[in-house]
Amino acid sequence: MKQITILIPAYNEEESLHHLYNRLLESTSDLSHYAFEFLFVNDGSQDATMEIIKDLRKKDEKVSYVDLSRNFGKETAMIAGFDYAKGDAVIILDADLQDPPELIPEMVKYWEQGYDDVYAKRRSRRGETIMKKATAGLFYKLLKRMSQVPIQENTGDFRLLDRRCVEAIRQIRETQRYTKGMFSWVGYHKKEILFDRDPRISGETKWNYGKLFDLAIEGVTSFTTAPLRFSSLMGITVSFFAFLYMIWIIFKTIAFGESVAGYPSLMSVILFIGGIQLIVLGIIGEYLGRVFNETKNRPLYFIHEYNEERVMNFNGQKRVSQNNND
Incomplete structure (x- = not known):
């Protein structure tokens, strides 16, 4: 019998878990020839998320959990x-039931x-603001144009991955992660x-605009060096026009003379070029910071507990607990 793991990252989702569990049972009831594992990953929740997951595990052996040491x-x-x-396959599913x-x-x-x-593409995004839909569409279009890897537009983490896709992604141990791009990068069929994406069943989204902006930066810097190339071209262009302007100033001074006036235009040029330099340095700094990390x-993480076992150590390849070594 083939086994399918349904992977559910959860952070402060106490209001959604029972609804999610019931719908998982209903959705998998006709797939009786498969063995299912409902694997919850508690990402340092501050509410009763972990207690609810443990209660679900007590009454259903299909439920497993990984409790991270923090968020x-x-x-x-x-x-x-x-x-x-x-x-043998892993399905990634959000705990808020939008998927x-x-x-x-x-x-x-x-x-x-x-x-x-097998990835699910959003045909519509109910429950999201016009601003969020517009910025998401713009981001995907820009990323697709800049990246050499084909990125699926309006596609999140909701997908089924064969075991060989999972093993491929497990080999990518980057700390600055943009998993949506990794799904495309590893390839396969x-x-x-x-x-149609539903609104959250309860609670509020954990993804504010600040976090979404950070995720967008991760996506751009993880899968393309186009900003570095753009900054180089911008620097060359500005330098070229600055050189032409310098020649014009020298010619005008020799041919017609020049009064002390011109301070405003001089400061404008200095501030403009200085601004361009700061933008370029900021782009370089983003990439340099990722190299540093x-x-x-x-x-990547530490585990507090895995299915009632307190984990002592984890190095990406081996799990060591107080009760057993595997």
Whole structure:
């Protein structure tokens, strides 16, 4: 019997978990010839999320959990789930039920047809503001134009991954993670399905505009060096026009003379060129900061507990607990 892991990163989702669990049972009830694992990754929740997950595990052996030592962010929570997932395929699902579990049978159907990555593309995004929809569309268009890797537009983490896709992503141990791009980077046989995204069933989104901006920066700097190329071209262009302006000033001074007047135009040019330099330095700094973080080679995360076992150490390849070594 094939096993399918449903990976659910959760951060302060106490109001959604029971609804999610019930819909998971309904969605997988017709797939009785598969063994399912509901793997929750608690990303340092401050509410009763962990207690609810433990209660669910007590009454259903399909439920497993990984309790991170603190809040590391969704991107890191997903790689932790990949490390602990047991299934021949892994389905990533948000705990807020914006991604409908009812699509799971369709994903499994295409997986059985030989597809390695069955990803769900949003046909509509109910419950989101016009500003968020517009900025998301703009970001995907820019990223697709700049990146050499094909990036799926309006596609999140909701997808089914074959075990070989999971193992490929597990090898990517970057600390600055943009998993949506990694799904495209590893390749393999992909299949798109469309769905209408629902609003959150309860609570408020954890993704404010600041976090979304950070994620956008991760996406751009992780999969393209186009900003560095653009900054170089911008520097060459500004230098060229500054050189022409310098020649004009010298010629005008020799031919017609020049009074002391001209301070405003001089300051304008200096401030403009200085602003361009600061922008370029900021772009370089973004990439340099990522190089700095990667060179530290810190573990991506630490586990407090895995299925009632207190984890002593984790190095990305081996789990060591007080009760057993595997």
